[in-house]
Amino acid sequence: METVHRVTGMHLKKTSRKGVYIPLDPSAQRITLPLAVIQNKQEDTEEIWADNIIDKYLARPKTECFLNLCLAIFASEHSTHTPNPSDHQ
Numbered sequence: 806m807e808t809v810h811r812v813t814g815m816h817l818k819k820t821s822r823k824g825v826y827i828p829l830d831p832s833a834q835r836i837t838l839p840l841a842v843i844q845n846k847q848e849d850t851e852e853i854w855a856d857n858i859i860d861k862y863l864a865r866p867k868t869e870c871f872l873n874l875c876l877a878i879f880a881s882e883h884s885t886h887t888p889n890p891s892d893h894q
Contacts, residue, residue, distance in 0.1 A: 825881060827858055827859075828859065835854045835855070836857070837855065838853055838854070838855050858880050859876070861879075865879065865883075
């Protein structure tokens with residue numbers, strides 16, 4: 806079975822559920838932005854960290870349907886789309 810998987814590129818296992826990691830530790834390791842993005846930023850900015858699910862949850866719209874939404878539901882049911890900078894060139 807593994808040979809068929811390697812030759813055809815088929816998935817060995819496919820699920821309909823997707824797991825989302827929610828870091829609960831405020832000092833959790835964060836991901837930096839790509840080096841090319843950091844180098845293109847202005848020198849006076851110190852923003853080098855990519856947004857995680859907590860940042861996106863805190864920046865959610867302040868409408869009534871989002872205000873009553875807990876972090877777990879937000880993470881599992883909502884996705885955000887960030888345009889790729891290379892798409893605009």
